[in-house]
Structure formats: C-alpha cells, structure tokens
Amino acid sequence: MASADSEAVAAEREAIPRSVKILVAGGFGAGKTTLVGSVSEIEPLCTEETMTETGHGVDDTCGVEGKDTTTVALDFGRISVASDVVLYLFGTPGQERFWFMWDEWADGALGAVVLADTRRLDTCFHAVDFFERRGVPFVVAVNRFDGADDYREEEVREALDVPARVPVLTADARVRESCKKVLIDLVSYVIRLRDPSPHG
Amino acid sequence: MITIVVAEHGRAVRSLEPERGEILRLCHRPISVAEISARLDIPLTVVRVLLGDMLAEGDVRTRASGAVARLPEKQVLQAVLDGIRRL
Ligand SMILES: Nc1nc2c(ncn2[C@@H]2O[C@H](COP(=O)(O)OP(=O)(O)OP(=O)(O)O)[C@@H](O)[C@H]2O)c(=O)[nH]1
Ligand SMILES: [Mg+2]
Numbered sequence: 001m002a003s004a005d006s007e008a009v010a011a012e013r014e015a016i017p018r019s020v021k022i023l024v025a026g027g028f029g030a031g032k033t034t035l036v037g038s039v040s041e042i043e044p045l046c047t048e049e050t051m052t053e054t055g056h057g058v059d060d061t062c063g064v065e066g067k068d069t070t071t072v073a074l075d076f077g078r079i080s081v082a083s084d085v086v087l088y089l090f091g092t093p094g095q096e097r098f099w100f101m102w103d104e105w106a107d108g109a110l111g112a113v114v115l116a117d118t119r120r121l122d123t124c125f126h127a128v129d130f131f132e133r134r135g136v137p138f139v140v141a142v143n144r145f146d147g148a149d150d151y152r153e154e155e156v157r158e159a160l161d162v163p164a165r166v167p168v169l170t171a172d173a174r175v176r177e178s179c180k181k182v183l184i185d186l187v188s189y190v191i192r193l194r195d196p197s198p199h200g
Numbered sequence: 201m202i203t204i205v206v207a208e209h210g211r212a213v214r215s216l217e218p219e220r221g222e223i224l225r226l227c228h229r230p231i232s233v234a235e236i237s238a239r240l241d242i243p244l245t246v247v248r249v250l251l252g253d254m255l256a257e258g259d260v261r262t263r264a265s266g267a268v269a270r271l272p273e274k275q276v277l278q279a280v281l282d283g284i285r286r287l
Contacts, residue, residue, distance in 0.1 A: 081283020
C-alpha cells in the first residue's frame with residue numbers, strides 16, 4: 001500500500017496541470033469580486049502587481065527614463081475543472097488608467113466576462129472596447145442592482161455598442177448558479193467561435 | 201501569472217532566503233504563481249524574480265514555456281465547460 005501511495009504521489013508530481021484563465025472585468029463596484037467568490041473553490045485571493053509604466057517625459061540628455069510605479073490589486077479564484085486542468089478567474093480593475101496592464105492580463109485568456117453595472121453603464125465601455133480590439137471573446141453580464149433602472153439586454157447591447165454575435169445576459173453575481181450560467185455561456189460561445197458548425 | 205510550478209523531487213528546504221524556503225514548501229503540490237503571491241503576501245513581481253532563480257537552480261519546474269500563452273485547445277475548452285457544469 002505504501003508503495004502504491006508513493007507512486008501516486010510521484011505521478012501527481014510528474015503531471016503539472018494545464019492552467020487556463022477567464023477575466024472578469026467591469027467598472028468599480030460592478031460585482032467582480034463577488035462573482036469570483038461565488039464560483040471559486042477557494043476563498044478569493046488577492047495579490048498585488050507592481051507595474052512600471054514608462055513615462056512620456058523622457059529626458060534624453062541624462063538618459064534616465066521617467067517611470068511611474070503603480071500597484072494594482074488583483075483578486076482571483078480557482079476551479080479545478082479536471083484532474084489536469086485548472087481554471088483561474090481574475091477580477092481585473094477595469095479602470096482605463098490601468099490600460100498598460102491589460103495586455104498582460106489578456107494574454108492567453110480563454111475569454112472574458114464584462115460585468116455591466118446598470119447604474120453606471122459607461123464604466124464598462126473601456127473593457128468592451130479593449131476585448132473587441134484584442135480579439136478576446138467575451139460575454140456581457142448585466143448585473144441588476146436593487147433600485148437601478150430596469151434595462152433590457154437589448155438596451156444594454158445598444159448602449160454599449162456590443163456586436164450581435166456577442167452574448168448579453170442578465171446575472172446576479174451573488175448567486176452561484178447565475179455565475180455558473182455566465183461562465184457556461186462564455187465557454188460555449190468560445191467553443192462555437194472555434195468550431196462554427198451548425199450542430200455545435 | 202497562472203503559470204503553475206512544482207518543487208523538484210528531493211529538493212530540501214535550504215536555509216537560503218526565507219521566502220524561497222516558503223515558496224518551495226508551497227510548491228510541494230502544483231501551484232500557480234498568482235497563488236504563491238497571495239498566500240505568502242509577496243507581490244507578483246517579486247515572486248517572479250524568486251521563481252526565476254529557483255528555476256535556474258533546479259529547485260522548481262514549470263510547464264513547458266508557451267503552454268500558458270497559447271490559446272487552449274478544443275478538448276481543454278470542453279473540459280472547462282464540463283467542469284463548470286459539474287460545480
Ligand atoms: N444587487 C446586487 N448587488 C450586488 C451584485 N453583485 C455584487 N453586489 C454588491 O455590490 C457590492 C460590490 O461588489 P464587489 O464584488 O465588491 O464589486 P467589485 O467589482 O469587486 O468592486 P471593486 O473591486 O471595488 O471595483 C457588494 O456589496 C456586493 O454585495 C448583484 O448582482 N446584485
Ligand atoms: Mg473587487
């Protein structure tokens with residue numbers, strides 16, 4: 001038994017799981033952390049990324065570049081979707097001033113969820129625009145907050161200028177089943193994009 | 201950020217920098233760079249530098265480079281879909 005156990009441990013050590021990521025973007029307070037927490041198998045974790053932004057006012061004569069360092073908090077959750085595949089969800093601050101970080105976040109991302117807060121629809125414009133241009137597949141999840149105007153999905157699509165092929169759905173980030181539905185719709189959409197067969 | 205690292209067999213926690221010892225202990229099982237950063241409360245940038253040294257010295261290993269940046273294949277996507285459905 002002992003040897004079988006150690007073999008199992010060894011096998012586990014040999015195989016490093018494949019990791020994939022989904023981004024959750026949206027304006028300040030749109031429910032990103034809530035969504036990540038609703039589906040993650042671990043308590044959402046928070047990490048800090050220090051980014052150096054090359055300044056614009058480069059002084060050639062002394063050869064020193066002006067640099068700004070910004071610290072950005074990222075929260076993330078994990079779902080072990082298979083024995084050899086781990087999905088990470090990253091809640092990303094959607095503010096435009098972090099544009100220089102977006103490329104790294106988007107690198108290799110399977111897709112993205114744009115959380116649209118109906119009280120402040122304009123705050124997710126930048127995310128929609130970025131994912132469109134970067135070619136990252138995304139869905140728009142309309143997060144209905146209490147007391148917010150009752151938007152229909154079509155109205156949100158129009159307001160955000162989201163192309164017809166992009167799924168727009170209503171969600172509640174506090175409800176696990178609702179978040180699961182958002183992720184299922186996103187991944188199904190990504191699979192459809194990859195293999196546009198009528199039976200897909 | 202989501203690169204997964206694991207400690208090499210038989211790599212004892214040496215008394216080098218304490219952070220490296222802690223990383224090595226965490227890497228006993230495969231773990232992502234982001235998670236190491238969060239669990240040890242060390243900024244990602246610092247974790248990357250430490251892991252770079254540890255990789256070079258053979259303390260840890262990682263999936264072949266490129267595996268992360270590449271877009272997932274169809275069967276990986278299907279596994280993700282099935283996994284979320286099972287939640
Ligand atoms: N009514 C309603 N409230 C929500 C929903 N999602 C989140 N909230 C609440 O909105 C508040 C902000 O949610 P967070 O998840 O912290 O938002 P966030 O996008 O992570 O915020 P920042 O990281 O600060 O940008 C919390 O008090 C949540 O309980 C939702 O779907 N419906
Ligand atoms: Mg948050």
